[in-house]
Structures are given as C-alpha cells and as structure tokens.
Amino acid sequence: MLSTMQDGQLSLGRLLRHGTTVHSESEVITWTGSEARRETYGELGKHAAKLANALRSLGITGDQRVGTFMWNNAEHMAAYLAIPAMGAVLHTLNIRLFPEQLVFVANHAEDQVVIVDGTLVPLLAKQLPELKTVRHVIVANGDASTLPAPDGVQVHSYDELLAGQPDTFDWPEVDERSAAAMCYTSGTTGDPKGVAYSHRSIWLHSMQVTMTDSMRLAQHDKALAIVPMFHAMAWGMPYAALMVGASLLMPDRFLQPAPIAQMLDAEKPTFAGAVPTIWQGLLSHLDANPQDISHLREVVVGGSAAPPSLMHAFEDRYNVPILHAWGMTETSPLGSVARPPVSATGEKAWDYRYTQGRFPASVSARLIGDNGEELPWDNESVGELEVQGPWIAASYYGGKAGDEPDPEKFHDGWLRTGDVGKISPDGYLTLTDRAKDVIKSGGEWISSVDLENQVMAHPAVAEAAVVGIPDEKWDERPLVAVVLKEGQSVTAEELREFLSDKVAKWQLPENWTFVDEVPKTSVGKFDKKRLRAFHSEGKLDVSQL
Ligand code: ADP
Numbered sequence: 176m177l178s179t180m181q182d183g184q185l186s187l188g189r190l191l192r193h194g195t196t197v198h199s200e201s202e203v204i205t206w207t208g209s210e211a212r213r214e215t216y217g218e219l220g221k222h223a224a225k226l227a228n229a230l231r232s233l234g235i236t237g238d239q240r241v242g243t244f245m246w247n248n249a250e251h252m253a254a255y256l257a258i259p260a261m262g263a264v265l266h267t268l269n270i271r272l273f274p275e276q277l278v279f280v281a282n283h284a285e286d287q288v289v290i291v292d293g294t295l296v297p298l299l300a301k302q303l304p305e306l307k308t309v310r311h312v313i314v315a316n317g318d319a320s321t322l323p324a325p326d327g328v329q330v331h332s333y334d335e336l337l338a339g340q341p342d343t344f345d346w347p348e349v350d351e352r353s354a355a356a357m358c359y360t361s362g363t364t365g366d367p368k369g370v371a372y373s374h375r376s377i378w379l380h381s382m383q384v385t386m387t388d389s390m391r392l393a394q395h396d397k398a399l400a401i402v403p404m405f406h407a408m409a410w411g412m413p414y415a416a417l418m419v420g421a422s423l424l425m426p427d428r429f430l431q432p433a434p435i436a437q438m439l440d441a442e443k444p445t446f447a448g449a450v451p452t453i454w455q456g457l458l459s460h461l462d463a464n465p466q467d468i469s470h471l472r473e474v475v476v477g478g479s480a481a482p483p484s485l486m487h488a489f490e491d492r493y494n495v496p497i498l499h500a501w502g503m504t505e506t507s508p509l510g511s512v513a514r515p516p517v518s519a520t521g522e523k524a525w526d527y528r529y530t531q532g533r534f535p536a537s538v539s540a541r542l543i544g545d546n547g548e549e550l551p552w553d554n555e556s557v558g559e560l561e562v563q564g565p566w567i568a569a570s571y572y573g574g575k576a577g578d579e580p581d582p583e584k585f586h587d588g589w590l591r592t593g594d595v596g597k598i599s600p601d602g603y604l605t606l607t608d609r610a611k612d613v614i615k616s617g618g619e620w621i622s623s624v625d626l627e628n629q630v631m632a633h634p635a636v637a638e639a640a641v642v643g644i645p646d647e648k649w650d651e652r653p654l655v656a657v658v659l660k661e662g663q664s665v666t667a668e669e670l671r672e673f674l675s676d677k678v679a680k681w682q683l684p685e686n687w688t689f690v691d692e693v694p695k696t697s698v699g700k701f702d703k704k705r706l707r708a709f710h711s712e713g714k715l716d717v718s719q720l
Contacts, residue, residue, distance in 0.1 A: 185378035187355050188260040188346035190417055195220025195256075198394070198420030205248040205425045206438045214249045216417065221342035222249070223257040228340035233288060233311045233331075235263050238354055242266045242286035242309075244299050247404050247425040250315040250333065254290055255404065255413050259355035259374065260346045266357040267405040270295055271697035272367070278305045280359045280367050283574045290333070293317010294428055303328065351375035357572060358408060360504045361698045368584075369572035370504050376566040377414055380507040383535050383566075384415035389512050390475055390498070392446065396421035399438070401430065401449035402478070406698040407508035410448050410475070410500075421446075432460035436468075443470040450478035450699045451485060454497070455638060458488055459660065469494040477502055479700045480606060480624045483529050484632040501531035501604065505590055507566040510538055511604050531596070531604040538564040541589070542598055554599035557620070559610060561589040612703050614643035614651050621653055621682050623703075629677045630655055633670060635663035640693040640701040644686060644710055654686040654717065656693055656706055667718050688715045 183189070194201075199217030214222065235241060241258045243265065245251040258265040266284045268277065281289070285308040291299050293316045303312065304325040314322055315333035324330045349355075355374045359367035384390045392398060392415045400409045400423055408414070416423045424444045426435065435457055454476060461468070474489070477500040486497040502508030513532030515524040534540045542550040542558040550556035567590050570580035584591050595613060596606035607622035608614075614621040623641040630639035638658040643651035659665065667687035674683055694705040709715050 184348060184351040184374065186260070186349040186351055186374040187256065187377060187414070188349055190378065190381070190414060191220065191223060191256045191260045191346065194417030194420070195223070198417070201394075201416075201420045202422045203249045203252045203425060204397075204422060204442060206427050206429050206434070206442075208427075208429055208434065209437075211424075211438075211442060212249070216420070219249070219253060219256070222253045222337075223260065224342050224344035225337040225340040226253050226257040227261040227344040227346075229313075229336045230257065230261065230263065230288060232336075232340070235261070235288060238262065238264050240264045240266045240284045240286045240357065242268045242281055242284070242289040243405070244268045244270055244289055244291040244295055245315065245404070246270075246292055246295075246427045247400050247409065248292070248316065248427045249425065250290070250292070251404050252413060252423065252425070255356075256417070257344075259377075260349075261344065262347050262349050262353075264354045264357055264371070267408070269359065269361060269367075269403075269405045269697050270298060272361075274302050276367055278302050280369065281306045282308065284357055284359075284369060284572070285574070287311070288313065290315055291322075292428075293321070296322045349374055351378070356408065358405070358504050361406065361696055361700075368581075369574070370568045371572045372408070372507060372566075376507060377408075377411075379537065380411050380509060380566040381415040381418045383509055383537065384411040385419045386535070388514055389509065389535060390415070390446075390448075390500070391473070392416060392419060392421050394420040396446045396472075397424055397442065397444040398422070399424040399426065399442075399444040399447035401426055401435065401447060401453055403698065406478070407502065407504045410477070410502070410508055412448060432456045433464075436460055436464065436466055439468050439471075440466060445470060445472045446474065447471055448475040448477075451476055451481050452479075452638070452695060452699045452701075454485055454489065455482075458485065459637060461493065463661075471495045473498050475500050477508075478698065480531070480628065481529075482628045482631045483525075484628070486528065497528075499528060499530070499532060501594075501606065503592060505568040505584075505592075506538070506562060509566075510534065510562060510592075511540075513603070516601060527603060530599075531606050533602045534562070534604070537566065538562055540598065540604070542596075543591075552598040552600050552602065554597055554603075554605070557595060557597050557607060560592045560594045560596055560598075560604065560606070562592060563589045612642065614641070614653050616643075616646070616651050616653070616681070617649045619681070623653065626653055626655065626674075626678065626682070626684065629674055630657065630670060633665065633673050635659055635665040636670075637661075638693050638701075640703065640706055641684070642703045642707050642710070644707070652686060653682070653684040654688065654710060654715075655684045656688050656690050656715070658690060658693060667720055671720055685720045686717050687720070688717045690715070
C-alpha cells in the first residue's frame with residue numbers, strides 16, 4: 176500500500192476547538208419571548224468547558240449517556256458540544272413523547288444524567304422515578320427546587336453547578352467511529368428506535384449541510400433552527416453552523432406563529448428549517464398580519480412532503496424560496512435536497528423543486544420492487560427506497576441486547592427507508608407515501624401525498640391529510656380530512672369538483688371529513704395512525720359523496 180495522508184480524527188472536540196476560536200464572534204442567540212440573549216461562539220466554548228467539567232464532577236466517564244430534555248437554546252447548544260467532545264454520548268430526549276415512550280428511551284439508552292429546562296420540569300418530574308439509570312438531574316433556565324428528587328437521584332441547579340468550574344477542558348482525542356450522539360425516531364409508525372451517530376458521521380454530514388448545492392449554510396447566515404434539537408439533531412444545523420461560523424437563532428419555547436413572526440422581525444434570520452405544518456401556521460398568521468420576511472434567503476422544509484401550494488405561497492407572496500429536502504433520523508438526517516439542474520428554468524425548475532430531490536454523492540440509493548428486485552430509475556417504477564452511506568445508520572442501538580441489525584429495516588448493508596416512490600433518470604426522488612400509509616384501491620395504489628397536495632392547493636384549505644379506510648368493494652378508499660382556513664368555507668362536493676381535472680377519476684375521493692385540526696405527531700407531522708384510529712372508532716363525521 177502506498178503511504179498517504181495523516182489520519183486525524185474527525186471528532187467533535189476538533190469541531191468545538193475550531194468553531195469557538197476561528198468563529199469566536201459568531202453567536203448563538205436565544206429568544207426569550209420579547210428579546211434575545213446572545214452568546215458568542217467564543218463564550219460558548221467556555222460555557223461548554225464548564226459543562227464538561229461539571230459532568231466529570233458528577234462522575235460521567237467513557238461513553239456514558241447524558242440526556243437533554245430541552246428546548247432549542249444556548250444551554251442545549253453547550254450540551255451538544257460538551258457531551259460528545261468530552262467522549263460521552265449526547266442523548267436528545269423528545270419532550271413530546273408519550274410518558275411510557277420517554278421512560279422506554281431513557282432506560283434503553285441508560286441515561287446517567289438528564290439536563291432539563293426549568294419550564295419542562297413538570298413534564299419530567301412525573302416520569303423521573305421510573306428512569307432507572309438516572310443519578311443526576313441538572314435544571315437549566317429555572318428553579319431546581321421545584322423538582323422533587325426521587326431516591327438515589329440528586330437535583331442540581333445548572334448555574335450553581337457550572338459557576339465554580341474551570342472554563343477550559345482538555346478535550347480528549349476521540350475515535351471518530353465512536354458514538355457522539357443518540358436520537359430515537361419519533362415513532363410516527365411504531366415504537367421509537369435508537370440511532371447512534373458517530374463523530375465521523377456528524378462531521379461528514381455537517382460538511383454536506385454547508386455545501387453549495389445542499390443547504391448552503393455559510394458564515395454570513397443567521398440560521399433559525401425551529402426544528403427541535405431532539406428531532407434528528409435539528410437537521411444538522413447546530414454542528415454545521417459551528418463548522419462555518421453561521422450564527423444560530425434559537426426559538427426556545429416560543430414556537431407559535433405569532434412569536435416566530437416577532438423573532439423574525441427582531442432578528443431577521445437569513446435561513447430557517449422546520450416541518451411543513453410550522454410554515455403552514457406561519458403563513459396563515461402572515462396573511463392576517465403582513466410582514467416583510469424577505470431577509471430569509473431560503474428556508475428548508477422536510478420531515479413530510481412540502482405541499483407545492485405552500486412553496487408557491489412563500490415564494491410568490493413573500494419572496495422566500497422554500498428548499499424541499501428529504502431525510503430521516505436514520506440518515507442523520509440529510510438524504511436528498513431538491514435543487515433543480517441548471518438546465519431547468521421556469522415551470523420545469525418548479526417541477527424539480529416539488530420532488531424530494533437528488534442524493535448527495537455520499538448517499539447511494541436504490542429502489543426495490545415487491546419481489547425484492549431492483550427497479551430502474553425511469554420516473555415510473557415505484558418501489559421502496561433504500562439508502563447506504565457514511566452517515567446512514569447501520570443498525571438500531573440495541574441496548575443491553577447488543578446491536579443486531581433488524582432485518583425489517585437493514586439488509587445487505589442498506590437501510591430500508593419504509594418510503595415508497597420513484598426516481599427519475601437524472602436522480603430526482605419523488606415519494607408517493609410511507610409504505611405504512613399506502614392506499615390500495617382495487618389493486619392500484621393511490622398516493623396520499625399527491626391527493627393532499629392537490630386538496631391543499633384549494634384557496635379555502637389550510638391543511639389536508641389523506642388516509643386509506645376499509646372498503647368492501649375496493650379494499651381501501653381514501654378519506655380526506657380537511658382543515659379550513661379561518662373565515663373560509665367550501666363543501667366536500669366543491670372540493671371533489673376542484674380535483675376532478677387534477678387526478679384520475681378512479682382516485683377521486685368520496686369520503687370527506689372537516690376537522691378543526693389534523694392530529695400531529697411529537698415533531699409536528701400529520702399523525703395518520705391516529706387519524707385512522709379516529710375513523711375506526713367512529714369519531715369522525717364523514718360525508719360520503
Ligand atoms: P418518524 O419516522 O418517526 O416520523 P423521522 O423524523 O425520522 O421520524 O421521519 C422520517 C420520515 O419522514 C421519512 O422516512 C419520510 O417518511 C418522512 N419524510 C421526511 N422528509 C420528507 C419529505 N420531504 N417528503 C415526504 N416525506 C418525508
């Protein structure tokens with residue numbers, strides 16, 4: 176073998192040293208409801224060192240897990256850096272999990288310490304006695320005395336614990352293939368599954384996030400991370416920001432449309448990321464309370480399909496381009512990004528932008544048919560998407576039982592995404608459904624995503640979710656759950672008529688229900704499992720045309 180290059184580790188300690196010195200003037204800005212508190216990356220470096228020293232003083236060693244039960248804020252950012260850089264493993268706990276799921280994930284990951292935001296103390300307190308491995312809880316941004324300590328658990332005030340700690344830390348050289356962080360899937364279609372990211376996978380993924388044809392995060396950006404830091408690592412924004420010196424605007428607990436509009440106005444971020452339902456909510460707010468948001472050079476939307484009507488509303492009315500992206504907790508999460516090829520302009524460019532996009536060079540993809548055969552990229556053959564690459568999970572974290580790749584999700588080194596769609600010859604992915612949400616009517620598939628997008632294009636519709644319901648004749652037929660915009664009205668007959676020249680006749684839904692709200696998952700996606708349950712329990716008022 177020829178001798179080649181040095182073999183420095185792509186570790187988060189290296190990233191921390193870089194970001195907090197080279198980009199020491201960039202800032203993490205936390206919204207407090209009416210104004211922002213600011214911390215430079217230089218200060219953040221000292222903050223992280225104090226936190227690492229504090230965690231060592233509590234006995235955290237090796238790759239023990241430290242949980243965070245927090246909003247997006249500067250303290251969460253310090254945890255993002257300190258915990259992996261000291262060699263331990265950051266476990267971001269989803270604050271909106273059902274209680275039994277929270278208990279399951281914290282016990283499964285064997286969290287030793289949990290850092291909790293003061294406003295979330297009441298949520299954690301109820302489950303804390305059941306978290307078997309937790310020995311210490313640290314209360315940030317609030318009053319530690321409000322949390323009763325169960326037997327064997329010590330409760331600390333974040334500020335007091337960090338106050339006496341040195342503001343430097345001898346960050347160890349960590350093996351880049353060791354675990355840096357863990358995130359459990361949000362359980363949209365089943366129990367949460369743990370994904371352990373390595374230092375190397377986070378490093379490579381961060382580089383991708385900053386690439387020009389990807390999310391393009393750069394030094395001149397101020398990035399608003401609405402997507403929670405417990406949802407697929409806030410889509411890679413925190414680490415990527417530190418890599419290039421982009422400032423971060425953190426919304427803390429102020430996630431409703433009005434406070435988001437207020438922080439947009441006050442801080443004028445240039446970039447933002449969130450799931451479609453957040454943008455839909457913001458859009459309704461802006462339509463009633465107009466405001467210039469053109470300081471946003473681009474916003475990334477993923478987690479669910481971005482409706483074309485939403486993309487047009489932001490671009491045509493607010494001069495803010497939406498970048499559609501696809502990913503999963505298991506894919507770090509960046510899997511594909513919809514930037515059109517240079518040759519496509521006008522309407523053609525839009526057609527590319529509606530898709531889930533192209534895969535970066537580090538993500539290989541294939542489509543698998545019903546009989547396990549590989550399907551061509553002809554933009555017609557529909558199958559399950561499988562992906563492979565250095566920031567794609569190789570297995571779920573098995574806990575004490577060990578990491579055996581689950582054959583339902585992993586085979587021959589590929590991740591089975593559970594997403595169904597097609598790929599064009601030039602590599603653009605179009606997802607039609609999750610395998611578990613597919614509607615099979617008379618032997619043919621109906622894409623719920625496509626129907627949703629078409630219904631949401633109606634000017635009176637705020638949101639529309641489509642699920643399959645049992646049908647004697649056709650096995651399944653689509654049911655459309657519609658949320659109307661405030662002050663608007665439209666009938667099921669009118670909506671069906673509106674669809675009549677947009678979808679094939681046999682796909683036209685006859686089952687319609689008008690609801691105040693589509694049930695949402697813990698990360699703000701349409702919860703189709705619950706919608707189907709509502710229907711089977713007779714809780715929906717369905718009109719049949
Ligand atoms: P959960 O599976 O619990 O919702 P994730 O947040 O990891 O947790 O979700 C990943 C899934 O979200 C993908 O497998 C896919 O079904 C869906 N998804 C993500 N981005 C998109 C997108 N742009 N369009 C359609 N579906 C998407």
